[in-house]
Amino acid sequence: MAKESRARATTLWVRTPTARYPVWVGSGLLAQSGQRIKSLRPGCRRVFVISSPRVWRHWGAKLAPGLRAAGIRAEALLMDDREQAKRLATVEGLAEKLLARGADRGALLVALGGGVVGDVAGYLAASYMRGVEYVQVPTTLVAQVDSALGGKTGVNLRGGKNLLGAFHHPLAVLADVRTLDTLPAREYRAGLYEVVKCAVLGDAALFRFLQRNMASVLARRPQALRRALARALRVKARIVGRDEREHGERRLLNLGHTFGHALETLSGYRNLRHGEAVGWGILAATQLSHRLGLLPERDARRILRVVASVGRLPALPRAKPERVYAQLFADKKKAGKELRFVLPRRIGRAEVIEGVPRGDVLAVLRDLGPQ
Numbered sequence: 001m002a003k004e005s006r007a008r009a010t011t012l013w014v015r016t017p018t019a020r021y022p023v024w025v026g027s028g029l030l031a032q033s034g035q036r037i038k039s040l041r042p043g044c045r046r047v048f049v050i051s052s053p054r055v056w057r058h059w060g061a062k063l064a065p066g067l068r069a070a071g072i073r074a075e076a077l078l079m080d081d082r083e084q085a086k087r088l089a090t091v092e093g094l095a096e097k098l099l100a101r102g103a104d105r106g107a108l109l110v111a112l113g114g115g116v117v118g119d120v121a122g123y124l125a126a127s128y129m130r131g132v133e134y135v136q137v138p139t140t141l142v143a144q145v146d147s148a149l150g151g152k153t154g155v156n157l158r159g160g161k162n163l164l165g166a167f168h169h170p171l172a173v174l175a176d177v178r179t180l181d182t183l184p185a186r187e188y189r190a191g192l193y194e195v196v197k198c199a200v201l202g203d204a205a206l207f208r209f210l211q212r213n214m215a216s217v218l219a220r221r222p223q224a225l226r227r228a229l230a231r232a233l234r235v236k237a238r239i240v241g242r243d244e245r246e247h248g249e250r251r252l253l254n255l256g257h258t259f260g261h262a263l264e265t266l267s268g269y270r271n272l273r274h275g276e277a278v279g280w281g282i283l284a285a286t287q288l289s290h291r292l293g294l295l296p297e298r299d300a301r302r303i304l305r306v307v308a309s310v311g312r313l314p315a316l317p318r319a320k321p322e323r324v325y326a327q328l329f330a331d332k333k334k335a336g337k338e339l340r341f342v343l344p345r346r347i348g349r350a351e352v353i354e355g356v357p358r359g360d361v362l363a364v365l366r367d368l369g370p371q
């Protein structure tokens with residue numbers, strides 16, 4: 001059984017100037033978590049699992065025996081994983097608990113949960129005793145395809161998301177697609193927009209796979225899912241390897257995110273999930289690119305169709321295009337960045353474009369939906 005599930009795992013490697021680590025993608029991998037961690041840290045006897053009550057309830061009972069089988073004891077530290085709890089106070093609370101339990105500089109953390117848990121646990125790992133190691137065990141599709149890999153960790157400030165953080169790569173990423181079984185349908189679909197994003201910006205073959213197999217992927221068939229996920233992760237791993245600190249190429253991974261973040265903010269993080277905002281953002285970037293003469297009509301249509309095949313996106317927040325445009329600027333200004341758009345140039349390739357005329361952006365926003 002163990003052998004069989006081992007055969008169903010795909011291993012990718014992230015190689016950056018400062019780190020090199022495996023990303024394991026497969027079905028039933030929680031059961032092998034211990035032996036896999038041991039392969040990297042042979043002396044490991046104890047780990048601190050950072051998770052949320054809900055995720056621990058669903059998957060703690062699978063993870064803990066997987067660790068125990070390799071002689072690793074798991075101590076769970078649970079946190080509130082609502083976006084509002086992604087704050088420094090949560091990191092501090094966890095750090096106090098780590099200290100009380102005797103965690104020293106050799107401690108190993110395991111982040112079991114979605115992007116909120118991963119970002120908080122990653123930042124905790126980056127800062128606890130000036131840095132300890134951690135393993136990402138993402139349990140949402142957004143976290144598996146995006147946040148667990150790449151080393152970006154952090155928490156929110158009142159004035160904006162992810163404004164307090166650090167780059168800190170994990171020791172490994174273990175993505176068990178089985179954990180997605182308990183994910184609400186909406187969360188699952190939201191993550192699929194990030195998979196579509198990777199296909200559009202960097203993998204035409206993955207795009208074709210999604211065109212043909214969206215029904216299997218939506219049905220969460222492990223094989224289809226593992227294939228799509230592994231390919232999407234390969235896109236991200238390749239880009240992160242070439243531009244660890246987002247000075248250039250890594251910006252491409254923000255396809256759909258410039259619009260997406262503005263829409264997320266305007267929705268007050270209530271009506272739109274992050275991935276759904278990205279879905280809208282991909283539609284906007286596609287239309288903008290086509291409008292500017294940078295994307296052939298045929299490719300634009302194909303992208304719009306694949307996004308639509310994921311499901312119906314929730315309504316956009318009620319805001320005039322001018323208001324959305326102002327928000328696009330505000331987000332970038334806060335982060336000290338220029339307003340740039342990542343635009344698809346053809347399926348499998350995107351580019352960062354500067355100096356897009358305001359009128360074109362407004363026109364696309366007007367076409368997009370209700371104000």
Ligand SMILES: NC(=O)c1ccc[n+]([C@@H]2O[C@H](COP(=O)([O-])OP(=O)(O)OC[C@H]3O[C@@H](n4cnc5c(N)ncnc54)[C@H](O)[C@@H]3O)[C@@H](O)[C@H]2O)c1
Nearest residue numbers: 054081114115116117139140142143146147152179182183
């Ligand atoms: N660091 C990065 O590079 C990066 C990239 C993308 C997103 N993020 C961050 O990730 C966060 C969003 O993450 P998310 O979309 O994973 O959402 P999330 O972490 O908010 O999780 C969504 C919900 O699903 C629940 N959940 C998680 N796993 C489950 C499972 N297997 N079964 C049932 N329920 C489960 C959680 O308890 C939560 O209620 C945001 O804070 C975003 O900023 C970070």
Ligand SMILES: [Zn+2]
Nearest residue numbers: 146194274278
């Ligand atoms: Zn994203």
